[in-house]
Amino acid sequence: MxxxxxxxKNIFFGYDKPLLKNINxxxxxxxxxxxxxxxxxxxxxxxKNILQVLKPEKGxxxxxxxxxxxxxxxxLSQIIGxxxxxxxLNMPLLVKDILYMGRYSHIKxxxxxxxxxxxxxVNKIAQLLRVDVFMNRLALSLSGGEFQRVLLARALIGxxxxxxxxxxxxxxxxxxxIDMMKVCEKxxxxxxxxAIIVLHxxxxxxxxxxxxxxxxxxxxxxxxxxxxxxxPKILEEIYGFSCDIVSHNSRPCxxxxx
Numbered sequence: 386m387x388x389x390x391x392x393x394k395n396i397f398f399g400y401d402k403p404l405l406k407n408i409n410x411x412x413x414x415x416x417x418x419x420x421x422x423x424x425x426x427x428x429x430x431x432x433k434n435i436l437q438v439l440k441p442e443k444g445x446x447x448x449x450x451x452x453x454x455x456x457x458x459x460x461l462s463q464i465i466g467x468x469x470x471x472x473x474l475n476m477p478l479l480v481k482d483i484l485y486m487g488r489y490s491h492i493k494x495x496x497x498x499x500x501x502x503x504x505x506x507v508n509k510i511a512q513l514l515r516v517d518v519f520m521n522r523l524a525l526s527l528s529g530g531e532f533q534r535v536l537l538a539r540a541l542i543g544x545x546x547x548x549x550x551x552x553x554x555x556x557x558x559x560x561x562x563i564d565m566m567k568v569c570e571k572x573x574x575x576x577x578x579x580a581i582i583v584l585h586x587x588x589x590x591x592x593x594x595x596x597x598x599x600x601x602x603x604x605x606x607x608x609x610x611x612x613x614x615x616x617p618k619i620l621e622e623i624y625g626f627s628c629d630i631v632s633h634n635s636r637p638c639x640x641x642x643x
Contacts, residue, residue: 388413388414389413389414389449389546389547389577389578389579390412390448390449390579391411391412391435391446391448391547392410392446392447392450393408393410393411393435393444393446394409394444394445394446394447395407395408395409396408396409396431396434396443396445396446397441397442397443397444398430398434398439398440398441398442399442404427404430405427405430405431405441405603406603407604408431408444408605409605410598410605410608412579412581413579414577414578414579415573415574415577415579416579416580416595416596417570417573417579417580417582417593417594417596418579418580418581418582418594418595418596418598419584419590419593419594419598420581420582420583420584420600421583421584421585421590421598421599421600422599422600422601422606423623426600426601427600427602427604428551428552428583428600429470429551429552429583430603432467432549432551432581432583434446435453435465435549435581436465436467436549437453437454448461448464448465448546448547449464449546459490463490463491463545464545464546465546465547465548465549466487466540466541466543466547466548466549467540467548467549467550467551468533468536468537468540468548468549468550469551469553470551470552470553470556477523478523479520480516480519480520480522480523480524480527481507481520481521482524483524483535483536483539484507484510484516484520484535484538484542485499485503485507485542486539487507487510487538487539487540487541487542487543488503488506488507488542490543491503491544506542506544507542510541510542511538513538513541513568514534514538514541514568515534516534516535516538519531519535529556529557530558530561533553533556533557533561533565534561534564537568537569541568541572545578546578546579547578547579548569548572548573548579548580549580549581550569550580550581550583551583552583552584552585553582554566554584554586554589562586562589563592566582566589566592566593567593569582569593570593582594587639588638588639591611591615591636591637591638592636594611595610596608596610597609597611597613597614597615599619599623606619606622606623607619607623611636611637612637615630615637615639616630617629617630626642627641628640628641628642629642
């Protein structure tokens with residue numbers, strides 16, 4: 386397999402007004418990248434463009450050097466795994482039914498369905514994320530934190546090369562959020578994949594992300610390491626608050642001033 390990469394080249398997108406303007410960046414194998422910025426800055430819109438839920442007006446998105454437009458939907462779903470902020474689930478599905486959705490694009494024979502390899506992968510990831518105890522429960526009966534673990538498990542069950550996460554921790558208690566970030570970090574490092582996560586929590590991003598992209602008004606304003614972009618003047622420009630930056634265990638920590 387060639388090196389894994391995701392490259393965003395000169396992306397523009399909008400409806401009545403521009404929502405994304407001249408977005409350019411590249412994420413390489415082994416990187417865990419955080420996209421941050423205030424509400425309405427275009428973070429989730431960018432993720433939807435990568436997934437081809439929305440189509441850019443201009444520019445291109447390359448997965449492993451190939452335009453996403455040249456992939457079939459099936460192949461793209463094998464390459465990219467997605468974890469949403471929340472799911473619009475309103476059907477009485479069992480957890481195991483949702484988990485097996487992660488293997489759907491990998492089915493070798495549509496007439497015989499899932500094989501033993503599929504079942505082994507589902508069971509392995511379910512145990513890893515501690516959702517195996519929920520397999521026969523209705524997904525609607527789970528707590529928010531439990532259900533987010535199920536959504537992450539579904540994405541990992543597909544063994545994607547690229548993992549996209551759109552604010553998956555925004556409604557979680559901090560212990561669930563940290564657990565989720567640890568799993569994603571381990572997946573990137575141990576499996577040598579890449580991940581992009583949209584976050585609001587600056588300190589959570591500082592703990593886990595290797596690289597930070599700061600957006601505002603549909604543009605990338607700053608990009609670099611956590612140490613490079615987590616500066617009081619930069620964060621005040623992006624978010625409009627005053628803060629101090631202190632170092633803890635060699636990582637920046639943002640302390641917001643009243």
